[in-house]
Amino acid sequence: MQKCDKCGKPSEIDWIDLGNDEESHLCLECNNKIQSDNLGIELPEIARHSFILTDCDQELHLFDSEYIITPMFKLLRCFERGPARYKCEVQDSLDADYKNMFAEMIRRLNKMLSTKYMEFGTWIDYNIYGHISVSQEKEQFEIIVDGKPYTWEEIGKSLRDLDGFQIKIDTANPTVDFEPDKDNE
């Protein structure tokens, strides 16, 4: 595993300077320190948080979040630790406030956790929401719905009672609040 150029911890963020083709490898903390010094912006005390949220079936979900400062924007992303695989990303401008970004991430996660889209391999309410997960080798491809992985074939089989129905497949960048808002339907 690559090590951070500054402190020797495992590297998490790789940058390539296109001007001179030089690569740098940094841990999250060193990256944020360097970027905030360069940009003259405030560095939050902690770049990582762990927190627990409850879903609509009263099951607990443990998340780890990472706060990343880049030369162009701030990114807050979180992944679920454990068997379920919910995730969320919030992107904002360099002058955005960390607390507001964190609140937005929690709002979006709570919205995701408040609805189930699949039950016993079929769609509960004529639409599903989730994200695409492709393995690093690009050999495995899954659709994650309700935090659970499904193959494309399983998603296809779940449609077999909808002969003749119209279908719409739409995608969005992970930082966009894209989930159907049930109250507005």
Ligand SMILES: [Zn+2]
């Ligand atoms: Zn480091």
